[in-house]
Amino acid sequence: MPDTSAFLAPVTALTDLVLPAATARLILLANHVLSSAPAATERLKAHAGRALHIEVEGWRLPLPTPPALTLCITPAGLLESPDVGAAEPVADLRLRMDLSQPLEVMRRLAAGELPPVRVEGDATLAADVSWVIANVRWDVAADVERLFGPLVAEGMSRVSGQALAAARSVMQGVAGLRRS
Structure with missing residues (x-):
């Protein structure tokens, strides 16, 4: 396997600079x-103070693995x-996202699905977080309409x-080639 340390050093430095700002925007x-x-939010209010x-x-890309993220309710x-x-x-x-198959993850996202997520911990909190993951979606069109008309x-x-x-078609084609 080739040595990627020379490539990863500047990427890691950039990640260290960008990550806090990107995390804040994600939140x-x-x-x-x-x-x-x-x-x-009603479901999550009952869990205030929990983490x-x-x-x-399964990160396989030649980039640093995204760090774990802790969030409080x-x-x-x-x-x-x-x-x-x-x-x-x-x-x-704990929410563990399996990104070992990036093309499959992209196909799922293009289809409006989520990547595989393993949920471990408090059963009541897990049920409410799982409900949020399964039922809440970003209404991009409504936000665009609010901003631009x-x-x-x-x-x-x-x-x-x-x-x-087009992305779905490409991903289906890639999936079909991989099966052949």
């Missing part, structure tokens, strides 16, 4: 999506990072639908 997006689903630990398994039923400098909270629930949103929806159909 903002997750909270935006949760806020649009009152049933989801979720999210990990990636707020009294509002939203998510936040633990306080900087505080001890890492003990995870009440219905005419632009309709055009973007049409274009993104065509792009998604």
Whole structure:
């Protein structure tokens, strides 16, 4: 196997710079999506103060493995990072995403599905988080319409639908080639 350390050093340095900002944006997006689903925040409010630990398994890309992420549930039923400098909270629930087959993960995402996620920990919290994962989706079209108006949103929806159909077709073709 070739030595990738010379390639990975700058990638790791860049990751260390970008990761905190990307994590903060991911949490903002997750909270935006949760806020649009009152049933989801109601379910999560009952678990305020509990911690979720999210990990990636089976990473095979020639890039650093995404680090584990710990999130705490707020009294509002939203998510936040633990306080900087505080001890890492003990995870009440672990979510492990299997990314060992990147093409299959991309195919599932293109089909509107989630990658395989293994949930371990408190049964009640696991049931509510599993419900949120299964039932809450980002309504991108509604956000685009709010920002740009219905005419632009309709055009973007049409274009993104065509792009998604093309991506599905490519992924089905790749899957068919792999089976042959």
